[in-house]
Amino acid sequence: xxxxxxxxxxxxxxxxxxxxxxxxxxxxxxxxxxxxxxxxxxxxxxxxxxxxxxxxxxxxxxxxxxxxxxxxxxxxxxxxxxxxxxxxxxxxxxxxxxxxxxxxxxxxxxxxxxxxxxxxxxxxxxxxxxxxxxxxxxxxxxxxxxxxxxxx
Amino acid sequence: xxxxxxxxxxxxxxxxxxxxxxxxxxxxxxxxxxxxxxxxxxxxxxxxxxxxxxxxxxxxxxxxxxxxxxxxxxxxxxxxxxxxxxxxxxxxxxxxxxxxxxxxxxxxxxxxxxxxxxxxxxxxxxxxxxxxxxxxxxxxxxxxxxxxxxxx
Amino acid sequence: xxxxxxxxxxxxxxxxxxxxxxxxxxxxxxxxxxxxxxxxxxxxxxxxxxxxxxxxxxxxxxxxxxxxxxxxxxxxxxxxxxxxxxxxxxxxxxxxxxxxxxxxxxxxxxxxxxxxxxxxxxxxxxxxxxxxxxxxxxxxxxxxxxxxxxxx
Numbered sequence: 001x002x003x004x005x006x007x008x009x010x011x012x013x014x015x016x017x018x019x020x021x022x023x024x025x026x027x028x029x030x031x032x033x034x035x036x037x038x039x040x041x042x043x044x045x046x047x048x049x050x051x052x053x054x055x056x057x058x059x060x061x062x063x064x065x066x067x068x069x070x071x072x073x074x075x076x077x078x079x080x081x082x083x084x085x086x087x088x089x090x091x092x093x094x095x096x097x098x099x100x101x102x103x104x105x106x107x108x109x110x111x112x113x114x115x116x117x118x119x120x121x122x123x124x125x126x127x128x129x130x131x132x133x134x135x136x137x138x139x140x141x142x143x144x145x146x147x148x149x150x151x152x
Numbered sequence: 153x154x155x156x157x158x159x160x161x162x163x164x165x166x167x168x169x170x171x172x173x174x175x176x177x178x179x180x181x182x183x184x185x186x187x188x189x190x191x192x193x194x195x196x197x198x199x200x201x202x203x204x205x206x207x208x209x210x211x212x213x214x215x216x217x218x219x220x221x222x223x224x225x226x227x228x229x230x231x232x233x234x235x236x237x238x239x240x241x242x243x244x245x246x247x248x249x250x251x252x253x254x255x256x257x258x259x260x261x262x263x264x265x266x267x268x269x270x271x272x273x274x275x276x277x278x279x280x281x282x283x284x285x286x287x288x289x290x291x292x293x294x295x296x297x298x299x300x301x302x303x304x
Numbered sequence: 305x306x307x308x309x310x311x312x313x314x315x316x317x318x319x320x321x322x323x324x325x326x327x328x329x330x331x332x333x334x335x336x337x338x339x340x341x342x343x344x345x346x347x348x349x350x351x352x353x354x355x356x357x358x359x360x361x362x363x364x365x366x367x368x369x370x371x372x373x374x375x376x377x378x379x380x381x382x383x384x385x386x387x388x389x390x391x392x393x394x395x396x397x398x399x400x401x402x403x404x405x406x407x408x409x410x411x412x413x414x415x416x417x418x419x420x421x422x423x424x425x426x427x428x429x430x431x432x433x434x435x436x437x438x439x440x441x442x443x444x445x446x447x448x449x450x451x452x453x454x455x456x
Contacts, residue, residue: 022263023270028243028280030185030302033334035244038282091332092339094450096284099440106442107326114327128332130342130450132400133440136251136285138258146246146282150334174411175418180395180432182337182454187396190434248436288403288437290410298398298434 003084003120007074010119014071015043017079026076029151032088034080036147038096039072040139041065050140053133054103057142063112066095069145070113074120077149090117090127092148098141099133106131113145155236155272159226162271166223167195169231178228181303184240186232188299190248191224192291193217202292205285206255209294215264218247221297222265226272229301242269242279244300250293251285258283265297307388307424311378314423318375319347321383330380333455336392338384340451342400343376344443345369354444357437358407361446367416370399373449374417378424381453394421394431396452402445403437410435417449 001009017026020037028035041048041064053062078084095110097103110131117125137144153161169178172189180187193200193216205214230236247262249255262283269277289296305313321330324341332339345352345368357366382388399414401407414435421429441448 022259023266023278024245024281025278026280028241028278030241030243030300035280035300037280038284089332089334091334093328094282096282098285101439104440104442104444106440111326118327126327126329126332128330128339128341128450129328130398130400130448131442132342132438132448133402133442134284135253135287135439136256136258138256138283138285140256144282144284146280148334148339174415175422175430176397176433177430178432180393180430182393182395182452187432187452189432190436246434248434250437286436287405287439288407288410290408290435290437292408296434296436298432 003087006120014075014078017076027080032151034077034149034151036073036076038144038146039069040141041068041143042072043068047139047141049142051142052098052100053109053142055100059105059109062097062109062142065143066110066112066145067116069143070116073147086152087121088150088152089124090121090149092128094146095129095131096134096137096144097131098137103133106133109143155239158272166227166230169228179232184303186229186301186303188225188228190296190298191221192293193220193295194224195220199291199293201294203294204250204252205261205294207252211257211261214249214261214294217295218262218264218297219268221295222268225299238304239273240302240304241276242273242301244280246298247281247283248286248289248296249283250289255285258285261295307391310424318379318382321380331384336455338381338453338455340377340380342448342450343373344445344448345372346376347372351443351445353446355446356402356404357413357446359404363409363413366401366413366446369447370414370416370449371420373447374420377451390456391425392454392456393428394425394453396432398450399433399435400438400441400448401435402441407437410437413447
């Protein structure tokens with residue numbers, strides 16, 4: 001199954017990518033490498049959750065947010081290159097998890113992103129990654145994820 | 153206008169790049185990709201501001217700091233390749249904003265960097281980016297920015 | 305001296321790379337670029353130290369942890385490509401230092417990583433880097449380091 005047909009089989013409709021409000025772009029291409037800007041867990045313009053993971057936001061909900069960040073990243077990629085079927089592989093992601101003091105479960109949160117990428121892309125979706133805890137994120141989001149992908 | 157002539161028209165003189173005091177370099181080249189080390193808002197060896205954004209440092213001053221980080225990044229690039237006119241495009245930046253508890257305006261701070269890049273490079277200055285809030289930065293700087301650029 | 309013989313002369317035996325427990329990989333190759341996932345200062349499955357740098361963990365011990373992160377990164381690279389002698393150069397590292405409030409000495413901590421890379425790879429080990437302070441890291445580690453390297 002191609003990534004696009006896999007998304008369809010999962011019943012996932014990617015949102016229209018939203019234009020950034022500033023002097024940056026959702027995706028920048030350098031050779032065959034795509035750099036995707038840090039994505040927030042927005043759906044229909046609203047965050048799935050707000051606050052710190054381990055306090056206002058449970059780790060499970062934060063993992064769902066991480067998955068939503070990837071949905072938005074894929075929407076941004078499709079907006080740039082037309083179809084996800086042109087992706088050769090996912091290369092790297094960095095997951096920034098807004099963390100309550102003492103919360104050290106960032107990897108399980110970011111698994112929400114990693115698992116979804118492998119669900120859509122299969123082995124080509126396996127990637128290098130870092131998961132770190134930060135003190136604050138834009139709009140009080142619990143998770144922000146940036147991505148590097150490679151074109152065929 | 154080339155980036156170098158644009159800088160001149162803006163009345164900006166890039167500082168001499170300072171040699172790092174440790175076993176790393178300001179810019180590392182890999183193929184046509186330039187990785188610029190995280191830059192602090194130093195001018196004449198002193199930080200433009202110290203402290204956390206949203207507490208000791210206003211968001212507006214932090215945005216000015218973000219712009220200064222880019223001035224230093226461009227100085228580092230010019231030190232490596234001789235002239236900014238060899239830049240094909242700006243690819244990616246990551247803005248780390250030292251944030252007071254509850255400060256979630258990182259994107260507006262990092263716009264100080266993004267806007268300046270587009271001012272100097274035009275459309276080639278548009279980039280992917282992430283903006284995150286961190287708890288502490290070296291020397292108590294309010295902002296640190298790293299950059300990826302691509303050579304012609 | 306090659307990197308492998310240098311390691312031997314330093315009396316360093318790289319550990320067996322451990323398989324990640326999730327849908328990501330220790331190293332992902334994109335062309336001649338290797339992206340190494342964020343490494344923790346694990347030795348024999350245990351962290352060298354736990355807690356925040358500048359509080360429970362001294363800056364000196366955190367620098368030792370940074371060095372251990374690189375040992376694990378090199379083990380991951382060798383696991384992927386067979387021998388470190390195929391490395392052309394170290395390109396970039398990002399050092400995330402879990403920092404107690406007011407601790408701003410992240411660069412000295414990350415020097416533990418940078419110095420070791422130059423010890424092993426010589427000039428080819430000099431890299432671009434960022435050093436930032438974060439509020440929390442997985443498993444309460446004081447340091448996490450990710451790396452980009454380039455193959456010959």
